[in-house]
Amino acid sequence: MLKKVVEIAHDILKSHLNENSVAVDFTCGGGNDTLFLSELVKEVYSYDIQFEALEEAKKRCEGRSNVFFFHKSHAFFEEDVTSFDAGIFNLGYYPKGNHEITTDKDTVVETISKALLRLNEKGILVIVCYPGFEKGKEEAEAIMEYCENLVSQKWDVFLFKLVNRNQAPFIIGIEKH
Numbered sequence: 001m002l003k004k005v006v007e008i009a010h011d012i013l014k015s016h017l018n019e020n021s022v023a024v025d026f027t028c029g030g031g032n033d034t035l036f037l038s039e040l041v042k043e044v045y046s047y048d049i050q051f052e053a054l055e056e057a058k059k060r061c062e063g064r065s066n067v068f069f070f071h072k073s074h075a076f077f078e079e080d081v082t083s084f085d086a087g088i089f090n091l092g093y094y095p096k097g098n099h100e101i102t103t104d105k106d107t108v109v110e111t112i113s114k115a116l117l118r119l120n121e122k123g124i125l126v127i128v129c130y131p132g133f134e135k136g137k138e139e140a141e142a143i144m145e146y147c148e149n150l151v152s153q154k155w156d157v158f159l160f161k162l163v164n165r166n167q168a169p170f171i172i173g174i175e176k177h
């Protein structure tokens with residue numbers, strides 16, 4: 001059986017990381033992705049707008065001194081990160097929290113565009129989209145449209161998607177040459 005989408009996202013990230021890498025978790029949530037990254041890299045910068053999510057993430061990452069948490073929107077990551085090697089946007093809502101509080105397509109697309117300017121050569125941005133609810137579907141479409149227009153001389157953009165399951169989460173990867 002195929003691995004879960006988040007495991008596949010982690011495999012993709014892992015192949016781009018080493019102990020000197022800087023990583024960004026643009027949507028910390030409960031901190032699964034942050035913890036995963038923190039075990040492989042030098043530093044992780046992790047963002048969430050929800051205090052409760054960050055509290056859970058901090059507990060999960062207890063003892064890891066290479067993680068920096070920020071209780072603010074990923075839109076402001078440039079205040080903290082000058083350059084990075086790998087980043088993840090695991091979109092949607094905090095499963096244990098209010099499902100109405102979800103990532104916003106305009107903010108996400110704008111933040112992706114800013115993140116690409118700070119991504120190091122050979123670096124990767126992984127975006128996990130959840131088209132199974134209306135806002136998530138619109139968000140996924142907006143991100144796809146943005147990514148399809150990235151110039152191929154500079155970026156490789158790939159899609160990992162179950163083509164026989166419309167509503168299933170899927171992964172967009174953006175690799176800098």
Ligand SMILES: C[S@@+](CC[C@H](N)C(=O)[O-])C[C@H]1O[C@@H](n2cnc3c(N)ncnc32)[C@H](O)[C@@H]1O
Nearest residue numbers: 027028029030031032033048049073074094103
């Ligand atoms: C699907 S969860 C992330 C899962 C998480 N990475 C994990 O490993 O458990 C999405 C998270 O994005 C957060 N979020 C929504 N808008 C955000 C924003 N503008 N900046 C940062 N985080 C945001 C939500 O609060 C939610 O916790």
